Amino acid sequence: MLAEIKGLNEECGVFAIWGHEKAAEVAYYGLHALQHRGQEGAGIVSSDGAHLHVHKGIGLINEVFNQSEFSRLQGNAAIGHVRYATQGGGSYENVQPLVFRSQKSSMALAHNGNLVNAHALKHQLEAQGSILQTTSDTEVLAHLIKRSGHLDMDEAIAQALSMIKGAYAFAILTEDQLYVAQDPRGLRPLSIGMLGGAYVVSSETCAFDVIGASYIREVQPGELLIINEQGMTSKRFASPLQRTLCSMEYVYFSRPDSDLNGLNVHASRKKMGKELAKEAPVEADVVTGVPDSSISAAIGFSEATGIPYELGLIKNRYVGRTFIQPSQELREQGVKMKLSAVRGIVEGKRVVMVDDSIVRGTTSKRIVKLLKEAGAKEVHVRIASPPIVNPCYYGIDTSTKGELIAANYSVEEIRDLIEADSLAYLTTDGLKRSIIEKDSMENGICNACFTGNYPTEIYPDTVLPVEKV
Incomplete structure (x- = not known):
């Protein structure tokens, strides 16, 4: 019986940078620092202001990238992702960032976490005519954004985020803006820092130390950050709820040199x-x-x-x-x-x-x-x-x-x-x-795996066995 019981797997790592002439290279080093969060796939998408450029693949970050790739990843903005497959298998089409192109603009998404209502939303989207290209729950957000009806991208993203449930830390890159979002309970870690005049975002603060960036603060639950040439703007897409940062981040997932909620992991x-x-x-x-x-x-x-x-x-x-x-x-x-x-x-x-x-x-x-x-x-x-x-x-x-x-x-x-x-x-x-x-809005934790007290509603029809490679 014991031989049939398998080991533990973790989620993913997200990194983003805006305003650096070597954005893709910095993202590469940031992802190196987050490699422990996922070893099945990695990718980087950059923006030169007019186009999105993508390179991703199966394997470790240093297996997916070599020096020649960076000559094609032009621009001063980039988002990156290291992946372990939770929802969605480990095939190439599920490796993030996911890129979606349309006649007017394009966007790339990188996501850490899991959407508990993803399957219900997929059924709804398919009934409305959407054709899903991956088995990843991350793709749901892109379709919700495009179907929102808002001409303003900020509002479209905010409305789409209000429709998804579960744990998520998102980085969304368009040709001219970077968006960063944290779920209303802050289940997954996400922080923002500065590298010279460039903004950087990471699942863990250890990546800031690796690239020489300074820590500013954590992205707040229910917060949407909009970063562009004018600087950074913060808005709420949802009211912040009791903070429930995943306790396993402290126990196991995060690197000892990272800080979470103001506490050093070590x-x-x-x-x-x-x-x-x-x-x-x-x-x-x-x-x-x-x-x-x-x-x-x-x-x-x-x-x-x-x-x-x-x-x-x-x-x-x-x-x-x-x-x-x-x-x-x-x-x-x-x-x-x-x-x-x-x-x-x-x-x-x-x-x-x-x-x-x-x-x-x-x-x-x-x-x-x-x-x-x-x-x-x-x-x-x-x-x-x-x-x-x-x-x-x-x-x-x-x-x-x-x-x-x-x-x-x-x-x-x-x-x-x-x-x-x-x-x-x-x-x-x-x-x-x-x-x-002490228990407070700022430093609550999710102990559901130990206690069964889940911080969000769990949708029975969405809880499916995890797909394996």
Whole structure:
């Protein structure tokens, strides 16, 4: 049964820039910083003021692009995207940015998140004569914009955004303007910065550091930014609701050097480890974290308990994240290629293995086995997030409870399945204490995968199994 349970996949990364003479090149480096958010496809669309130029493909950003591509990506504005396929498969036509051309103008869209009413809107659009070219939910917005009837692009986009539900951070590029939008609950991260006189937008602030940009602020829930030669204008397309930023951004998805909602991700993960140590102490000799996303929590656990932190697991830097591999066979082989246990550190020791989450269970079982094969006397697994017992409909490919080990087994049963000596999870209260200091409009989080309390309405006819490559 356990062998059938697969690993976790994440959403996508969006980057945009306006007002830089080498916009496409800057976008390339920005996407490099966001590569961890998607490894199946990448693309950049630039604007020279009169035309949109596009290059995209399947694979990593450095596989899709070479130096010759940038001579064709002319202009001082660009949007880019790195993709993991949630809604819509990994075929070329679904790789973003999506480009739509008409007689009067063109537009390109890049999207992070998932629209929970996409299927209902697709049925409506098709009934009205639209012909959809992709299986991606992102395409829905383009059709809504063109069918709005507004001559003014700003109003057309605002009206279209008001019709979609779910999680979304959008960058929309036309020949003469850049539009940036955040859903009314701010489920997905999106920030704006400056690079000299150029505006830059990114799913994570780590991209600003890579390109040398300065952070300005987060795009606000329900906000539409319009950036053009006159500067940047902000307007509301929806009233902001209680902020519910995805808690898994803190737990796993975002890079440790990014800041979310004013909090550094590394610092938040250390707090998770300290809270976990208070809630689930254990007698042990060494603490180790599963590279890379769990190291911060492992350091926090070590500091709180006084148990030495050691590099008990080493990651092969030339192997991508195993769960992003498109087949289960490659994923299973990838675990051994990806990690090695350090025998000199763990042999004969009682080891605390800190990981950020257990979703489907196979990876945890193999890591426990690696440590024991290297001579660990005991392996105590501590998870720096609560059990994931509910599907996510906002851009992470856990669309059914059948995929989730914690929804089908007790903690003790999971411990037995992964062959650990003990297993404990961080509580939801412990997670909240690590991420937010108080409940407020500015710093609420979405914990639906842990609690089942979804921040938006879920449309039963739109919740379909995630398509796989």
